Amino acid sequence: MAYESVSGLPQGATLAGSNLSSRGGTQTQTRSASGMGDTWFTVRYSATHARDGRIGIHPYAKVKIATASHSAGLGTGQNDYEAGLGFDARAGYYTFPFAHIGYRLVGKPANSNLQNIATYDFGASYVLPRSQANIITAMFSGSQSEQKGYAGPADLIVAWNHNINPQGSGFQLYFDKGLSNGSASYGIGLGGQIVF
Template sequence: MPSFFQGSFGTNSTLNIFYNDTYFQYQNSTLRLKLEVPYLSVSGLPNGASLSGGSVVSRKGVSTQTHSASGIGDVWLAAHYTVLQSSGLMPAIVPFAKIKFGTASASQGLGTGRNDYEIGMGLDETIGARIFPFAHIAYRFVGNPPGNNLQNIWTYNIGSSYLVDEHNVLTGMFDGAQSEQPGYSGPADLVVAWNYNVTRAGSGFQLYFDKGLSNGSPDFGIGIGGQVVF
């Protein structure tokens, strides 16, 4: 899923971030395991700032000078487990846990160099045969490098998917989080996505647009990618 984001992210510079997320996933009726291995390239990153997940999370000692950097990002491992299936007005209850491994270069500002740990809860509903609302909330324990004063945060999203036909799925979502660095705005984004499924198993393509709604978000983002399901 190669993506491009542009914005200031709460700095005095315009950042251009190319974020290419490759993931491997296993799923059955109750369990979903996902491993994400991203590659990112950024220009206009202020010296002293650090990225995480394609967004600026630390601005320690930020200067007016900027630099460009590229390399592997932070690897994420997530596990979702459905403890209660959706039935009638009762949504599916899906607790989850995530680990962010600090694999991105801290010296280049591509990451903090520390692990993050996240636990959360998801609610997934089905209305009729075409509408699929969802909501997720999680608490992230943030790895804090010396002198950065980063704080633990809440993350959340809410939205719905709509099955247009057997091939086309539209999704709208509000996605947000607290700021890891006190005194700055957390990210808040409106995301619209279109999925085209080539096979019944779910192999296909996705196109999405991201509109930042806060000073901690990109001005805009766009991504296009695909998946193969075995």
């Protein structure tokens, strides 16, 4: 669950995460909006692990619970469902390249023309040698557009994770630079995760 604050949102437009899912016609006026974002739940299974020269393969499933306000333009007001595969590897002692590819069934509000999309990302994480609890990640993240005829989101993300236990529970600080008209110009965020 996240708290979102956006500026420069076109009048009548709706967000899906930090990306535009609908644009509200051809109006040029913009506005600001703040509030609770959508909530994502992810389940991942490690079919193989990245060790001894092998690639790790991780099927996953995600569900978006529509907790963001549709009337404020912070979400579609509909749940989304995604399934896909994650891959990771080990390059030396401290560097871990990864990639994900998925397919998302997009919840469609009434009178909308949203479409299901393919999602993808790739990048690498680097574990700081003197502190196994600190990890720097750089990645490219993108997807098809939920609206036909528009650019899909494309983002460059840099994140710092600090783990508070060996399982990987901890918090994350990230910076997001949008690379297409389907993405926010930039974003910053603070999050956390609990690993069982």
